Amino acid sequence: MYTIRSGMNLDGDFYTGFDENFIYSKAITLYRICEEPEKSGLQKNENDDFEGVSEKKYIEALAAEIYFSELLQFEAMFALLLAIYQNLPHWLYLTTYKTADIKEAASKFISGDFLSITNGVVATSEEFFTHSLYSGYGDTDHKDSWSKSIENISFLTGRMAEKYIEAKEFNAYKHGLRMHTGETLLTIKDNKKPDHPGFSWSSKNSIVFLETEKQSNGEIQVYRAIRHFNPEESINHILIMKQMLASIKNTRMARIQKKDRAELLDFSKLDMEEFKKLKVARKWRMNF
Numbered sequence: 001m002y003t004i005r006s007g008m009n010l011d012g013d014f015y016t017g018f019d020e021n022f023i024y025s026k027a028i029t030l031y032r033i034c035e036e037p038e039k040s041g042l043q044k045n046e047n048d049d050f051e052g053v054s055e056k057k058y059i060e061a062l063a064a065e066i067y068f069s070e071l072l073q074f075e076a077m078f079a080l081l082l083a084i085y086q087n088l089p090h091w092l093y094l095t096t097y098k099t100a101d102i103k104e105a106a107s108k109f110i111s112g113d114f115l116s117i118t119n120g121v122v123a124t125s126e127e128f129f130t131h132s133l134y135s136g137y138g139d140t141d142h143k144d145s146w147s148k149s150i151e152n153i154s155f156l157t158g159r160m161a162e163k164y165i166e167a168k169e170f171n172a173y174k175h176g177l178r179m180h181t182g183e184t185l186l187t188i189k190d191n192k193k194p195d196h197p198g199f200s201w202s203s204k205n206s207i208v209f210l211e212t213e214k215q216s217n218g219e220i221q222v223y224r225a226i227r228h229f230n231p232e233e234s235i236n237h238i239l240i241m242k243q244m245l246a247s248i249k250n251t252r253m254a255r256i257q258k259k260d261r262a263e264l265l266d267f268s269k270l271d272m273e274e275f276k277k278l279k280v281a282r283k284w285r286m287n288f
Contacts, residue, residue: 002092010089015253020245023076024238027069030062031235060181063205063231068173070234070241074164075102077241078109078157080248081132085118090252106161125154133244135251137262148268153244155272159279160237166282169227172209180208184226186284201281203228211285225285233278243267 004010033040037059049055079097082105083090105117114128122128129150130138139146164170172178184206188199207227212220247265254262 002088004089004092009256010091011252012256014089014091015249015256018245018249020242020249023069023073024242027066027073027235027238030066030069031231034059034062034066034231057182060183060205064173064181064207064229066231066238067205067207067229067234068170070160070237071164071167071170073238073241074160075099077245077248078102078106078161078164080245081128082117084132084135084252085121103165106165110158110161110165126150129153133247133251134264135248135255135262137251137254137264139264145266145268149266152267152270152272153240156237156240156270156275159275160241163282167227168211169207169209169225172207178209182206182208184208184228186226201228201284203230203280205229205231221287223285223287225283227283228280230278230280233275233280236275236278240267240270 037055040058053061076094079094079102080090082097082102083093086093088096108114108117109128112125114125115123118128118131122131126147130136133153139149169179183202183204185200185202205228207229209225209227211223211225213223214220243265251262251264
């Protein structure tokens, strides 16, 4: 039971001051520096380092920060989508939710179990985004583009949810930087076919970290895990989430102010094939 002073309008206060550009502003700055490091403003020394940090490691660190910003942004955005179905002021729900709950809800979103994640309020993807993203405002004048908009945003949210759920390296980042960054190359060859080149996966943007997994015999197996990522995919996902957050803010403020209509962002013209091209092979792990 939470005690809230009578007369406090937490939702109104929250959305009035909410900045949908908060994480995007950082991420796009990092992305631009990765593209043109000489514009970072840092001075290079005689060893061609940026103030004591090699240019290579400098760019690797910034690229990783963009990737982890995507995961951070997704958790916050998905929690905000769910806030409308809770029996709490939205700001308070965002303050008190557990990460495990968001991961479970994201998994159910992927499987299409909308009834579970909305406390029985909606049953379909279209209903979910109509309420969560557009606060119940619908575009009945442009049904084709409205349906395509919902289809696109549902696809992208599912894609980002999968990345978020799979990202065990997020804990390695949040709790003590228990990870390495940089270029990796993984090659698989058949020893019985020495002349065959085998298969290789490489990426200049990788996270290397440890995973543990309890075995049936009670022992805990330790794995060395490698995650490949694409900063361009991450910055595009962050941009989409920024736009989604703007839609949430604008339409929920319109509801608070009891407006009959609200400005609805259109996602129908997004090219899903271009997003698919940005995806990289995700993760491998090897036991010790």
